[in-house]
Amino acid sequence: MAGSNANRALTGLHDVELAALAAAGGRREFGELVRRHSPAVRGLLRRMGADAAAADDLAQDAFLAAYERITEFRGEGTFVAWVRRIAARLYLKRRRKDAQIVLEAEPREPEQVRAYADNAGRIDLDGALNSLSAAERLCVSLCYGAGLSHSEVAETLNTPLGTVKSHVKRGLDKLRERLAPQGAEAGSMAHG
Amino acid sequence: MDERAFETELERMFAQPPVFRDSDAFAARVAGRLNRSWRMRAVGIAVAGTVGGLIAISQTIGSGLGLRMRDAQVDSNRSIENAYDSAVTQLASLGGTEFAGLDLGANVFWMVAAAFVLVAGAIATRVFDEA
Numbered sequence: 001m002a003g004s005n006a007n008r009a010l011t012g013l014h015d016v017e018l019a020a021l022a023a024a025g026g027r028r029e030f031g032e033l034v035r036r037h038s039p040a041v042r043g044l045l046r047r048m049g050a051d052a053a054a055a056d057d058l059a060q061d062a063f064l065a066a067y068e069r070i071t072e073f074r075g076e077g078t079f080v081a082w083v084r085r086i087a088a089r090l091y092l093k094r095r096r097k098d099a100q101i102v103l104e105a106e107p108r109e110p111e112q113v114r115a116y117a118d119n120a121g122r123i124d125l126d127g128a129l130n131s132l133s134a135a136e137r138l139c140v141s142l143c144y145g146a147g148l149s150h151s152e153v154a155e156t157l158n159t160p161l162g163t164v165k166s167h168v169k170r171g172l173d174k175l176r177e178r179l180a181p182q183g184a185e186a187g188s189m190a191h192g
Numbered sequence: 193m194d195e196r197a198f199e200t201e202l203e204r205m206f207a208q209p210p211v212f213r214d215s216d217a218f219a220a221r222v223a224g225r226l227n228r229s230w231r232m233r234a235v236g237i238a239v240a241g242t243v244g245g246l247i248a249i250s251q252t253i254g255s256g257l258g259l260r261m262r263d264a265q266v267d268s269n270r271s272i273e274n275a276y277d278s279a280v281t282q283l284a285s286l287g288g289t290e291f292a293g294l295d296l297g298a299n300v301f302w303m304v305a306a307a308f309v310l311v312a313g314a315i316a317t318r319v320f321d322e323a
Binding site: 027030031034038039040042046059060063064067126145175176179 | 202203205218222
C-alpha cells in the first residue's frame with residue numbers, strides 16, 4: 001500500500017525533480033525515469049541499426065551511465081534527450097569500427113519508391129528508415145534522433161564532415177520521398 | 193513541404209518512441225543492475241575500510257604508540273603534581289597552613305577540570321536549545 005502510494009507520488013513528479021532526487025541517491029526516482037524514457041532510448045538504438053538484443057543491452061548501459069553522471073544533468077534540455085545522446089555516443093563508441101565500415105561503403109542503388117503510410121495517413125518511420133542504406137540510416141538517426149550536429153557525428157566517428165553531410169542529405173531525400181504526405185500518389189504506389 | 197519543415201517533422205517523428213510491451217520488465221532489469229552495482233560498491237567500501245583499519249592497527253602496534261602514550265601520561269601526571277605541590281608550598285609560605293595540610297594531590301585538579309567541562313557542556317546545551 002505504502003509502495004503504491006510512493007509510486008503514485010513519483011509519477012506526479014517532473015523529470016527534473018526526479019533527476020534531482022536521483023542525484024541525491026534516489027534509486028527509486030531514477031527507476032521512474034527509466035520506466036518513462038526507456039522506449040525512447042531503445043527505439044533510437046534500433047533506429048540507428050542495432051538489433052533488438054544489442055539495443056536493449058546498450059540502453060541498459062546508457063541508463064547506468066546516466067545514473068553515474070546524473071549530477072551533470074542540470075535540466076537545460078530534456079532528460080530524455082540527454083540520455084539519448086549518451087546512448088548514441090555509447091553505440092558509436094562500441095561500434096566505431098563497424099560504423100566506419102558502414103560509412104565508407106558505397107551508397108546502394110535507390111530502390112523503387114515506396115510509401116510508408118497507411119490509408120489513415122499514419123507514417124511508419126521505422127519502415128521508411130529500413131529503406132535507407134546503413135550509413136544514411138545511422139547519420140540521419142544520429143542527427144535527428146539523438147540531436148547530434150553533423151560535426152559531432154563526424155568527430156565521434158572520426159570521419160570527414162563532408163561524408164557525414166552527404167549521407168544525411170541522401171537519407172533525407174529518400175525519407176522525404178517516402179514520408180511525403182500521402183495522397184492519390186501514395187495510394188497508387190504504396191506497397192507496390 | 194519545405195526542407196526546414198520536413199526536418200522539424202522528422203525530429204517530431206523520432207521523438208515519438210515505439211511502444212514496447214516489456215517496458216516494466218526492462219526498467220526492472222536496469223533497477224536490478226543498479227542495485228547490484230550499489231551493493232558491490234558498498235561491499236568494496238566496507239572491505240577497503242576493514243583492510244585500512246587493520247593496517248592502521250598493525251602500524252600502531254608496531255610503532256609502540258601505546259608505550260609512548262603511557263609514558264606521556266606518566267610525565268603529564270608528574271608535571272601536574274609538581275605544579276600542585278609548588279602552588280601549595282607558595283600558599284603555605286603566605287600563611288595558609290590549613291590548606292597546605294591537605295594532601296589531595298592531582299586528583300583535585302582533575303575533579304575541578306571535570307567540573308569545568310560539565311559546566312561548559314551545560315552552558316553549550318542551553319545555548320543550542322535557545323538558538
